[in-house]
Amino acid sequence: MKTTEENEPKTKPSSSDLQNKILEKGKELFSLSDSFEDGLFSTYRLFSKSLLFLENRPLLKLQAFRFADLFPSLSSLSSISRYIRIYFVETPTELPKWILLILSLLLSNPFSSVFVALGAKIGIRLTAKFFILGRTYGSDRKKILDRYKNGICSTIDILGEAVLSEKEAERYIHEYLLLLEEVSKDKELSEIRSSQFPGEPAGNVSVKCSSLYSQLDPLAHESSVTHLMEKLRPILSSAVSKNIFINLDMEQYETKDIIMDTAFRIFSEPEFQDYPHFGIVVQAYLKSSQRDLQRVIEYSKKRKYPLTVRLVKGAYWEYEMTQSAQKGWEPPVFLIKSETDRNYEECSALLLKSYPHIRPAFGSHNIRSLSSAFVKAAEYSVPENFFEVQMLYGMGNSYKQAIRSLGISVREYSPIGEVIPGMAYLVRRLLENSTNEGFLKNINANSKDRERLLYLENPKSK
């Protein structure tokens, strides 16, 4: 607390100055990104344009998401076409009449309805491909190598359904170990790495703790932490022996303290205490995030090498809101998006102030949020090679290139796994890409509107 007070007088008079710098940085990023823009007909552009079709069509959007959520359990083409009828023809949406007419015509006949079903199947698989790197590292490593060649590193995570039993958890642990093995044996990767990214560890893997232990339970905090440590130990050991970075991902608020305590305890074990490549996540949409961040900073100060903190906004907002409403709790998340944005900037500042005790990784697609981090990094004299930006695989390529050209490292969060169990991830990505506050607005906005996106919204004006 003392340190912030000392810093106040220095920063306060220049606050409008700071805002100007952030604006300038944002504009720079936007114009840089234009020069990296994919062709007008690039697949992502087409995809994002087609998502825009859902804008201002709330009923259609709802049905589309419901359909995506349902899709994994449809086992045959006939059931796919049956559900298209139920979801889009028999349920009123804002679909234009002519589309409805064609759709119901096609669905009325068993032969043509097969085509509709096939079309939907291909459509969903293509959509999934935008966000999901591939089935396994082995089968789709070429995509990762290509990204590395273009200067973009990655952190790989394994998609999955909820882990309901210890048997299923064992399967995931096995998959993580296999992934570490495959990454470390990839000679081509290590060549590209050593020539282009000399400081990088041999690989970077994000681990979802909830997939390692089926009985995570906040009430049973102690036993959850102990079990999770047992499950993590072989994964971390393997990573240490192979010099691979391990990040522990965050999910629901409920398990946040379990994961944090697990991280602090296992990272302190003799085998791991001096390992330089561990990371943890802080979610800025949580009201508790600054407090949690302070804990991480205090902890990291005691380590020989700093921890990496991936600062994200958080992807479970709707979930947290319904959970807290049903239990009668104060929501753990900020209610208004702009409050999260503001908090993200405050957390960024905390991270940068703690230099060199924490390595910040700014996980965001919001150019304003990133610009603010970059400006503050300069202000606190944090060298550009000390922090990085993380973005999701499949989103915002031109921004990644633009940031890269500023000399800042960019890492992609690259999920691998089956499309079908990965559907929950996909639905979250689709939701992000279609909300008004979301990233898609950035991409599709013209240059005048883009500038408006560089201002922090005043929560009271809403």
Add this chain to the structure above:
Amino acid sequence: MNFHNNSNFQNETLRDFSREEERSILNKGFVSIRKEFPIQVVPIISGKTKKSSLIVPSFNPANTSEKIADIHYASITDAEEAAKNSVQFFETWKNTKPEIRIGFLKKAADILRSQKAELTALMSLEVGKGIKDIDAEIAEAIDFCEFYAKEAEHIFQPRKRDLLGEENIYTYIPKGVTLVVAPWNFPLAILCGMTVAPLVAGNTVIMKPAEQSSAIAFKLFNILIEAGIPSSALHFLPGKGEEIGAYLVKHPAIHTINFTGSRAVGLGMIREAASQNLKFVKRVVAEMGGKNALIVDEDADLDEAVIASIQSAFGFQGQKCSALSRIILLESKYDTFKNRFIDALQSLKPGLPEDPSVKVGPVIDSESRARLEGIASQFSSKILSKLEIKDNQKLTGHFVEPVVFESEDPSSPLGQTEFFGPYVTLFKAKNFEDAIKIANNVDYALTGGIFSRNPKNIQYAKENFEVGNLYINRGITGAVVDRQPFGGYKLSGVGAKAGGPDYLKQFLEPISITENTMRRGFIPET
């Protein structure tokens, strides 16, 4: 946020156990309640403690070497005295202003709130319930107090329909003495709801708690007295159901029997009440059993369906009337569900319920255990999976191994008889209509659920699934007061739903009063 909610009732919040202070308060509750052991549970009539000639010790069902309480059983003489005193005090209690009675309920809610930790510990140790289930139960008890208080405020405002020269009032008066016969499986919430509703309506009440959960009942009784309920309006009679329960059911002073328990006992009470030659019709409100089903449609989200099934079937070892005992699966989902469900069951940890990582505790007593073991061996050829419990564990308490059966015949006892334990049977259905048919083909209509993403099937279930509480795409236990009023029909029960808008009225007689106010051409101003 945009949602419609016509009620301004606020449910009690659950405790957030991800917070460390909440967990440490809970631990202190266990330490402090253990200091009171063995709790002396005694009959109390009009505030006077009665001596008993029969004292029965009660033990922790998970660890039978731990003595919880000494239950001093009430005698027939005590029952007679309680009935006599209840009648005597009835007029006074009836004429007490409703606001005063309402105030007592609100006070009781406050006291319950302040004792959550100790009550949780006592429930865990006396009946072997898991902590999260107990938390929901305490919240439910508090909700019952607050909800019935609010309902009473509303009910005791007379409904007026006045015309020129004629005044019409519709109002309620209490019925008389209510006997409350409560079960042990929701030892706090059900007993609390069944007691405070008739009390706030102006009836005097005799509490006859279940033998197995008398210590919790005694705590509740003391809380209600502390909240201000006059000791002559509420009497506490621990003891044998077959003895004092049966005696009071027949007693001519009892106007209403408020019962939750087995179908056999409930139907017996109804028969008994109907055959009595009294100057009023003795009313029986009975909440009985269920053979509850969950249908898993071919398009169901299995992640959710498996978890919900595990919680609904094995929560509190299946000892809830709402518990899941039949899972009806559409063929295409059968094998995947089966395998994931069995694996999920095998991942549960058995042990002492006070250990927060334990998901499978004991059943209530040795009788229950013997009965369940008998069922398991009778249907051993149908057993698909069983969660092994180690012998040394079984020696310390009444542990029964949770079982998943598989059956092709929904008309067999696996599909028809309520087991009241951690047993669930999988059935196959050809299509959704068939599944509903199987689900409905039982004597009961209590709770039921479906997992489906087909709006047509969801609609079909809403119209055709014969249950008092239907749950869609979630577990089938854990009803919340006011949001999900609870209760069934067919042979699951008779009477209004607990925690719902009709419940209080069961303890009241509606009266309509019409007054002609015209006197020889003169109409007084109103």
